[in-house]
Amino acid sequence: MTPPDGTINILLVEDSPTDVQIARRALRRWSVPCSLHVVRDGEEALDFLYRRGRYQGQADVPRPDIILLDLNLPKLSGHGVLQQIKQDEGLRRIPVVMFSASEEEADIGVSYDLGANAYISKSEDPATVQTRLGAIESYWLKTARLPPQ
Amino acid sequence: METAPEQNGPAEGLRDLAVFRPWIARIYEQMAAQVGVENDVEKALQILADGARQLFQSRLALVGVFEEEGEGLLRPFAVSHHESVEQPCQLTDAPGATGIVRALQQGEARAVLRLREVSDHPDSSGVPPGHVPLRGLLATTQLDQSSAVKAAFLVSDRLDGADFDEQDEALVHGFASFCTATLSKLTLLEHAEAQRDELHQRLLAANARLEAKSQELEDFAYVVSHDLKEPLRGARALSQFLLDDYGDSLEGEGREYLLGIQEACDRMKQLIEDVLALSRLDRQEGPVEAVDLAEVIQDVLADLRQAIEEANAEVQVVTALPVVPCDRVHVQTVFANLIGNAIKFRSERPPLVEIGYSEQDGVDGFFVRDNGIGIAPEHHERIFGLFQRLHARDEYEGTGAGLAIVKKIIEQYGGRAWVESEAGRGSTFHFAIPRIRTPQPAEQVQPVAAAGAGPTR
Numbered sequence: 001m002t003p004p005d006g007t008i009n010i011l012l013v014e015d016s017p018t019d020v021q022i023a024r025r026a027l028r029r030w031s032v033p034c035s036l037h038v039v040r041d042g043e044e045a046l047d048f049l050y051r052r053g054r055y056q057g058q059a060d061v062p063r064p065d066i067i068l069l070d071l072n073l074p075k076l077s078g079h080g081v082l083q084q085i086k087q088d089e090g091l092r093r094i095p096v097v098m099f100s101a102s103e104e105e106a107d108i109g110v111s112y113d114l115g116a117n118a119y120i121s122k123s124e125d126p127a128t129v130q131t132r133l134g135a136i137e138s139y140w141l142k143t144a145r146l147p148p149q
Numbered sequence: 150m151e152t153a154p155e156q157n158g159p160a161e162g163l164r165d166l167a168v169f170r171p172w173i174a175r176i177y178e179q180m181a182a183q184v185g186v187e188n189d190v191e192k193a194l195q196i197l198a199d200g201a202r203q204l205f206q207s208r209l210a211l212v213g214v215f216e217e218e219g220e221g222l223l224r225p226f227a228v229s230h231h232e233s234v235e236q237p238c239q240l241t242d243a244p245g246a247t248g249i250v251r252a253l254q255q256g257e258a259r260a261v262l263r264l265r266e267v268s269d270h271p272d273s274s275g276v277p278p279g280h281v282p283l284r285g286l287l288a289t290t291q292l293d294q295s296s297a298v299k300a301a302f303l304v305s306d307r308l309d310g311a312d313f314d315e316q317d318e319a320l321v322h323g324f325a326s327f328c329t330a331t332l333s334k335l336t337l338l339e340h341a342e343a344q345r346d347e348l349h350q351r352l353l354a355a356n357a358r359l360e361a362k363s364q365e366l367e368d369f370a371y372v373v374s375h376d377l378k379e380p381l382r383g384a385r386a387l388s389q390f391l392l393d394d395y396g397d398s399l400e401g402e403g404r405e406y407l408l409g410i411q412e413a414c415d416r417m418k419q420l421i422e423d424v425l426a427l428s429r430l431d432r433q434e435g436p437v438e439a440v441d442l443a444e445v446i447q448d449v450l451a452d453l454r455q456a457i458e459e460a461n462a463e464v465q466v467v468t469a470l471p472v473v474p475c476d477r478v479h480v481q482t483v484f485a486n487l488i489g490n491a492i493k494f495r496s497e498r499p500p501l502v503e504i505g506y507s508e509q510d511g512v513d514g515f516f517v518r519d520n521g522i523g524i525a526p527e528h529h530e531r532i533f534g535l536f537q538r539l540h541a542r543d544e545y546e547g548t549g550a551g552l553a554i555v556k557k558i559i560e561q562y563g564g565r566a567w568v569e570s571e572a573g574r575g576s577t578f579h580f581a582i583p584r585i586r587t588p589q590p591a592e593q594v595q596p597v598a599a600a601g602a603g604p605t606r
Contacts, residue, residue: 016379016383017383018380018382018383018386018387019379019382019383021386021387021390022382022386025390072375072379101375101378101379101382102375104371122382123378123382125385125386125389126382126385126386126389126390127389129386
């Protein structure tokens with residue numbers, strides 16, 4: 001359920017500007033107010049989560065309620081980020097939803113092996129992507145309980 | 150090796166020809182039998198050396214093969230010695246062997262060397278100190294048919310103490326020929342096996358390279374298709390957002406333009422996926438197993454259910470279908486494409502699709518026949534080309550990759566695909582594949598062996 005101040009923080013790890021636009025547009029339709037934070041690669045994502053590097057001492061670097069994680073990232077791959085998050089005691093509770101254009105069974109399988117909470121394909125038309133991201137809201141924010149921080 | 154004559158008494162009795170001839174015959178028979186089942190050159194040489202010592206009733210015998218590019222070195226060789234020679238002889242210890250052997254190599258083949266004393270030869274280095282005294286030497290060399298193998302044959306010190314005589318000289322040629330023939334055959338066998346092993350290694354290496362290349366191509370195709378699709382996603386999404394947000398206020402053909410962009414993106418995406426599918430055909434999707442084609446057809450029809458219903462089509466299997474060893478995904482792809490096409494390219498009549506099989510001369514033949522729009526003969530070859538289409542894009546959907554994929558799969562199985570059709574008269578697509586035979590044990594290839602080489606290792 002929504003945290004006390006009512007705003008959900010979503011961390012989107014995505015390097016394609018268009019895919020960011022698609023996600024942002026979908027999130028606008030969510031009924032629950034949310035704040036979207038975007039990082040462009042795996043290292044930035046970890047910097048954000050650990051509040052280090054460029055994010056050290058910055059304001060508005062909250063702990064995300066949900067992480068949307070692309071696979072096809074420069075430098076550290078999506079699987080690499082996922083592994084680090086799920087192996088870290090302090091971070092592994094955060095639900096990670098893979099958000100990827102790959103439909104390869106290998107990619108999906110490895111994601112779940114590494115502890116992804118869900119895998120959403122973004123390879124359909126944008127309307128379908130919007131519906132799927134809407135389902136994320138409906139499931140994670142209205143059906144399931146989010147983990148305590 | 151038979152030793153009876155030595156035990157039976159003095160060797161002189163053997164010089165009587167009546168006794169000697171059957172004795173010779175027995176020795177040769179035994180040697181031939183033993184050497185006939187021996188594939189190892191060194192063991193064969195030992196048999197020959199032992200046989201020589203028996204035959205010539207000598208204290209020492211030596212049989213060897215000259216190294217191809219050597220200075221009179223015999224390698225390999227074998228020495229046979231009487232029990233009265235206490236220490237086993239090495240080549241350098243044999244009666245003046247080193248110098249004499251070199252002289253033999255440089256001399257003419259078949260020339261016979263017969264000495265009363267080993268030290269009579271100018272090149273002889275004599276008998277080594279401490280060695281049992283050896284008197285007399287009989288030696289010759291022989292070339293095999295190809296002149297590639299030169300064998301040397303030496304016996305020394307007759308047991309009866311006499312000198313080697315003309316009778317011995319007469320025997321030695323025959324014996325040397327027998328040795329050379331045997332050794333030549335064995336050497337050929339060794340070479341053939343070495344060649345076979347080398348070819349095998351090269352084949353393995355080539356195979357490994359091919360696998361690696363294939364994987365490279367697969368990875369490349371995957372990455373390329375992934376990266377090519379990403380901008381398409383962007384173009385499609387943004388045009389969709391324009392339509393959603395501003396569609397109502399767009400005048401004239403603005404909406405049409407945006408829809409056109411979207412269709413172009415969808416088409417491009419399909420083209421990329423078709424190319425990816427085609428590139429993947431080089432790899433087997435799954436194991437080669439016995440596949441029941443009747444089941445495969447049922448699966449294909451289940452997948453095409455919606456298309457079949459919309460077209461009000463009837464699909465019949467008109468013959469029995471076999472069980473064949475193949476990759477299930479491949480054969481399913483072939484039938485899915487052919488049956489799908491048969492339904493898609495229909496005329497005004499409800500489509501009737503017939504599938505059948507026949508076998509002739511070890512070739513499996515299949516057909517998919519329809520009563521659709523047909524294909525004019527001038528296009529029969531073209532349609533199997535990649536992305537070749539006979540119709541405008543809005544008449545029939547599809548990228549024109551289906552038949553190219555079918556053709557590629559069939560050709561990978563060593564078969565061919567073709568069509569019988571006329572415009573307006575329906576089409577029958579055929580494909581024929583030679584039936585794969587799994588080799589039976591009796592047909593397994595034997596390693597190269599000259600006659601009489603015996604059982605393979």
